[in-house]
Amino acid sequence: MTPPTDLRSKVRELTPREAKKFDPVKAAEAALQRISSHFGNWMDNETRDLLSAWESIKIDGLTEDGLATLFQAAHNIKGQALTLGFPLVGQVAAGFCHLIENIPSPDKLPLELAGRYVEAIRAMVMEGAKDDANKTGVELLETLLSVTDDYLAQFPKKDADA
Secondary structure (H helix, E strand, O other): OOOOOOHHHHOOOOOHHHHHHOOHHHHHHHHHHHHHHHHHHHHHHHHHHHHHHHHHHHHHOOOHHHHHHHHHHHHHHHHHOOOOOOHHHHHHHHHHHHHHHHOOOHHHOOHHHHHHHHHHHHHHHHHOOOOOOOHHHHHHHHHHHHHHHHHHOOOOOOOOOO
């Protein structure tokens, strides 16, 4: 198979001297630094997606598609939060994903708890609660995780091989 575009024509090959001096980690960190001013906006966009999915559930009721959209939005936040400078928000989103993944069926999603997760993520992003230095955010995370564990304890564990 021949690729449709030969990407080698799009990049400049380093000379041996340049290659010796090139540090890919340093280059990646510099690239992240250049775009870091956009991280807050990107996290705001991810949060809006989560809020939109949640609003749809509140309006249309809980459906499998609605739950899948809500899960995807939370999962995106979970995956991007650390890179975007919001590790605490990522932990909250991870807890929310854990809840959704471990309920036996969509009708078992506790809507009040789900709403608390959505609101916690929204508030933490809005207030800039980025890491463990935010004691209120940490307490909120711990409470949400504790309530989630207590709720999920009533259901049999899902078989990892199933």
